Amino acid sequence: MAKTLFQKVWETHIVAEEAERPSVLYIDLHLIHEVTSPQAFSGLRARGLKVRRPDRTIATMDHSTPTLPKHLQVIDDEAKAQLSQLEKNCAEFGIQLYALGDSRNGIVHVVGPERGFTQPGMTIVCGDSHTSTHGAFGSLAFGIGTSEVEHVLASQCLLQTKPKTMEVRVEGTLGPSVTAKDIILALIAKIGTAGGTGYVLEYTGSAIRALEMEARMTVCNMSIEGGARAGMIAPDDATYQFVNGREYAPKGADWDKALERWKKLPSDAGAAYDTRVDIDAAALEPMITYGTHPGMGVGITKALPSASDFVGAERAAFEKAMTYMGLEAGKPLLGHKVDVVFVGSCTNSRISDLRAAASIFKGRKVANGVRTLVVPGSHDIKKQAEAEGLDRVFTDAGAEWREPGCSMCIAMNGDQLSPGQYAVSTSNRNFEGRQGKGGRTFLASPLTAAAAVTGKVTDVRTLG
Amino acid sequence: MASFTTLISHAVLLSAENVDTDQIIPARFLKTLDKNGLGKQLFFDWRYLPDGKDNPDFALNKPEAQGAQIILAGDNFGCGSSREHAPWALMGWGIRAVISTSFADIFKGNSLKNGLLPIQVDAATHAKLVATVIANPKATLSVDLALAELTLTDGAKVKFPIDRFAQHCLLNGIDQLGYILGFEDKIKSYEASHA
Ligand code: SF4
Numbered sequence: 059m060a061k062t063l064f065q066k067v068w069e070t071h072i073v074a075e076e077a078e079r080p081s082v083l084y085i086d087l088h089l090i091h092e093v094t095s096p097q098a099f100s101g102l103r104a105r106g107l108k109v110r111r112p113d114r115t116i117a118t119m120d121h122s123t124p125t126l127p128k129h130l131q132v133i134d135d136e137a138k139a140q141l142s143q144l145e146k147n148c149a150e151f152g153i154q155l156y157a158l159g160d161s162r163n164g165i166v167h168v169v170g171p172e173r174g175f176t177q178p179g180m181t182i183v184c185g186d187s188h189t190s191t192h193g194a195f196g197s198l199a200f201g202i203g204t205s206e207v208e209h210v211l212a213s214q215c216l217l218q219t220k221p222k223t224m225e226v227r228v229e230g231t232l233g234p235s236v237t238a239k240d241i242i243l244a245l246i247a248k249i250g251t252a253g254g255t256g257y258v259l260e261y262t263g264s265a266i267r268a269l270e271m272e273a274r275m276t277v278c279n280m281s282i283e284g285g286a287r288a289g290m291i292a293p294d295d296a297t298y299q300f301v302n303g304r305e306y307a308p309k310g311a312d313w314d315k316a317l318e319r320w321k322k323l324p325s326d327a328g329a330a331y332d333t334r335v336d337i338d339a340a341a342l343e344p345m346i347t348y349g350t351h352p353g354m355g356v357g358i359t360k361a362l363p364s365a366s367d368f369v370g371a372e373r374a375a376f377e378k379a380m381t382y383m384g385l386e387a388g389k390p391l392l393g394h395k396v397d398v399v400f401v402g403s404c405t406n407s408r409i410s411d412l413r414a415a416a417s418i419f420k421g422r423k424v425a426n427g428v429r430t431l432v433v434p435g436s437h438d439i440k441k442q443a444e445a446e447g448l449d450r451v452f453t454d455a456g457a458e459w460r461e462p463g464c465s466m467c468i469a470m471n472g473d474q475l476s477p478g479q480y481a482v483s484t485s486n487r488n489f490e491g492r493q494g495k496g497g498r499t500f501l502a503s504p505l506t507a508a509a510a511v512t513g514k515v516t517d518v519r520t521l522g
Numbered sequence: 523m524a525s526f527t528t529l530i531s532h533a534v535l536l537s538a539e540n541v542d543t544d545q546i547i548p549a550r551f552l553k554t555l556d557k558n559g560l561g562k563q564l565f566f567d568w569r570y571l572p573d574g575k576d577n578p579d580f581a582l583n584k585p586e587a588q589g590a591q592i593i594l595a596g597d598n599f600g601c602g603s604s605r606e607h608a609p610w611a612l613m614g615w616g617i618r619a620v621i622s623t624s625f626a627d628i629f630k631g632n633s634l635k636n637g638l639l640p641i642q643v644d645a646a647t648h649a650k651l652v653a654t655v656i657a658n659p660k661a662t663l664s665v666d667l668a669l670a671e672l673t674l675t676d677g678a679k680v681k682f683p684i685d686r687f688a689q690h691c692l693l694n695g696i697d698q699l700g701y702i703l704g705f706e707d708k709i710k711s712y713e714a715s716h717a
Binding site: 073074079080100101121136185186201203204206208209213214216256353371374378470489495 | 537538539540542544545548549550552553554555556557567572596597598601602603604605606624626627628631632635636685686687698699701702703705708709712713716
């Protein structure tokens with residue numbers, strides 16, 4: 059029978075299956091960070107358990123780490139205690155940790171692929187909802203809670219009920235300055251933040267095939283914002299090329315064997331999905347969100363919806379979002395004042411994102427009163443960007459060039475918006491207060507974010 | 523894990539849709555090493571005014587909300603981040619069940635592992651519940667997990683969907699890690715054949 063990519067990965071990881079019980083699924087790679095792991099380790103200790111596969115567990119510090127280069131001061135004692143607890147836990151249980159200051163440190167979803175841990179056909183979990191990022195390699199990757207972190211630490215397994223599958227077919231060619239971020243924001247605007255609940259998404263179609271690996275990660279990263287725990291893209295030559303030669307990628311004869319396995323992963327012709335959504339790539343324009351969840355997005359030249367476009371609870375939600383955001387319904391966002399530009403996060407902090415942003419910064423100055431933060435996803439990316447002189451492009455324009463970390467994506471480390479401030483951000487969540495209490499977020503691509511150094515929401519295509 | 527069999531309580535109406543986990547507990551409170559004591563930070567940015575005083579307009583601060591163990595929420599409750607701090611904070615405040623027309627996947631899974639019951643109802647039942655709670659904020663609802671049944675104030679009974687395994691674990695206080703570790707032989711043989 060013809061099988062989908064998801065089915066193939068799922069079926070090869072079943073340890074046990076019993077009637078009326080969730081499947082016991084084997085986990086190939088477990089990524090951990092400081093915020094969602096401490097209680098899991100306490101649980102292990104309380105039961106006298108060990109970490110079953112420290113060799114399949116990798117830790118990094120990212121959520122609350124400082125990004126100011128000169129004085130790498132952790133924001134407060136609580137964050138400090140959490141970071142040092144991770145250090146203790148990793149030492150005690152024999153887990154490899156990329157601690158603050160390590161040259162391989164970075165955001166967990168950047169580090170996994172970068173070091174070659176993330177590979178096609180794997181099951182990958184992390185106590186972090188953006189674990190979906192790793193699905194770009196044709197792996198089944200999803201976020202889990204802390205109880206499940208404990209389960210995986212102790213058993214290398216998870217109890218999972220088989221999800222349904224949704225094909226997201228994106229055909230056609232993207233227009234100039236329209237990016238992977240715009241594809242995913244358009245999808246979420248279309249299906250809503252719960253549209254993918256219960257599904258694993260598989261992105262297919264010519265527009266997906268044409269994306270570089272980093273762009274594919276951007277797409278898969280935000281699957282969770284559409285309600286789907288995982289998003290996958292079948293591996294192809296671009297995937298193999300990206301993985302090949304990385305520190306933890308298979309080598310020599312192992313590589314050949316792996317490649318043979320990986321080439322069997324793509325969905326078979328005629329494989330059935332439970333449902334399908336189509337997106338016409340050529341019809342997309344740069345997207346921007348205006349509201350307080352990622353589904354509230356529009357093409358940048360479009361007017362915002364009006365309250366009368368919604369009914370019932372959705373209307374109430376729209377009106378509440380408009381009040382929080384301080385925006386007028388029915389008007390376009392173009393030209394709206396911007397206080398902060400944030401280029402970073404596991405969605406858009408890779409080298410191609412920084413290059414894209416730099417192409418706009420070059421020869422420009424950040425407008426008066428606008429604060430701009432560029433935060434690379436890892437030390438490797440930082441080094442690469444500096445070798446290319448991108449850091450100079452940013453600092454010459456008046457932007458702040460920071461150390462890697464989650465930074466203003468989640469505002470746990472002191473990088474945050476002040477109440478009422480407007481940010482154009484390349485991150486993934488525009489929830490109330492996400493980037494700092496009272497802060498107001500417009501999500502967009504690195505190109506659109508960079509265009510906002512003009513101090514206004516700007517259609518990057520109109521910049522000379 | 524705490525077991526869950528029945529619950530009798532009035533409900534707090536939180537009518538917003540898409541209540542995300544950043545609202546349930548803002549990220550700045552995730553720097554804890556503990557699961558306990560997060561009730562204070564539940565809905566922090568909605569619950570308190572900038573000067574730190576209770577926001578009298580927020581549902582949980584209303585006098586009639588006190589002692590409620592059920593939240594009646596809008597669609598897609600618990601979306602966003604995977605933080606298990608969300609159910610921990612809800613339970614820390616005293617909530618044992620959330621009723622909505624739908625829940626985000628990770629939040630639902632996290633809740634079930636902590637003895638917090640997500641009760642999914644259809645739109646008509648939800649509307650009826652909302653009307654009931656508005657008319658009488660102290661109206662009592664009762665939940666019977668063994669029957670997967672919610673009894674409304676007028677005596678009407680509504681079945682709710684529940685994963686059979688999660689139901690079994692909740693009723694008996696079964697801890698899922700213990701259950702997984704019971705598969706040790708199978709895990710070993712899986713590892714041997716995938717070395
Ligand atoms: S960058 Fe943001 S979304 Fe990504 S892992 Fe860090 S906090 Fe989470």
